Amino acid sequence: MDFVLLVLRLLHILGGIFWVGGALAMAFFITPTIMSTAEAGQKFMGHLLTQTKFSRMMTIAALATILAGFILYWIDSAGFTSDWMVAGPGIGFGIGAFFALIGFGAGMMIPRGGAAMAKLAAQFKGAPTPDQQEQMTALVKRQKMISAINAHSLLAAAILMAVARYLRF
Numbered sequence: 001m002d003f004v005l006l007v008l009r010l011l012h013i014l015g016g017i018f019w020v021g022g023a024l025a026m027a028f029f030i031t032p033t034i035m036s037t038a039e040a041g042q043k044f045m046g047h048l049l050t051q052t053k054f055s056r057m058m059t060i061a062a063l064a065t066i067l068a069g070f071i072l073y074w075i076d077s078a079g080f081t082s083d084w085m086v087a088g089p090g091i092g093f094g095i096g097a098f099f100a101l102i103g104f105g106a107g108m109m110i111p112r113g114g115a116a117m118a119k120l121a122a123q124f125k126g127a128p129t130p131d132q133q134e135q136m137t138a139l140v141k142r143q144k145m146i147s148a149i150n151a152h153s154l155l156a157a158a159i160l161m162a163v164a165r166y167l168r169f
């Protein structure tokens with residue numbers, strides 16, 4: 001059992017570092033850079049999200065974190081039956097998991113937005129027409145909002161995961 005727990009914790013924590021770290025870098029540094037570099041940035045975003053393994057690796061890390069997290073929760077709560085679930089740690093890990101799932105849902109929408117931006121940017125012949133510019137502004141705004149929901153939910157999940165074990169109520 002110790003070995004299984006060790007493997008699950010490694011998968012969970014290493015997956016979480018990669019997933020949350022990638023999402024925070026994306027929301028707080030890469031997306032703002034894309035916003036301020038106009039067409040070049042939009043092409044970069046499209047390439048990153050559709051032509052590299054970034055999205056796939058993020059999905060794999062997220063699924064490994066979530067799956068290992070649910071198994072750890074199942075073990076800690078003796079198969080979702082013990083009082084641990086309604087004490088501080090159980091509630092803390094549970095709310096953390098809730099935020100992680102919101103972050104996951106938002107994260108799944110990011111590549112689609114990137115692909116739509118890349119498709120639109122590929123139609124530009126020189127400067128975008130006012131209509132194309134309007135569509136791109138709407139796409140960028142949506143992408144920024146989804147990225148913010150993704151990053152803030154994952155940050156909340158990581159904070160709760162870090163402190164849950166020590167919550168006493």
Ligand code: HEM
Pocket residue numbers: 009012013016017020065066068069070072073074076093096097098100101154157158161162165
């Ligand atoms: C659905 C998603 C998640 C579930 C169900 C979940 C569940 C859990 C559970 C039950 C534990 C306790 C493990 C144990 O007893 O050894 C734990 C620990 C931990 N989780 Fe999560 N987790 C999730 C997402 C995340 C995310 C997104 C992160 C991001 C960094 C994360 C980071 C951690 C860390 C660092 C610990 C170790 C805490 C400690 O040892 O005190 N988890 N998680």
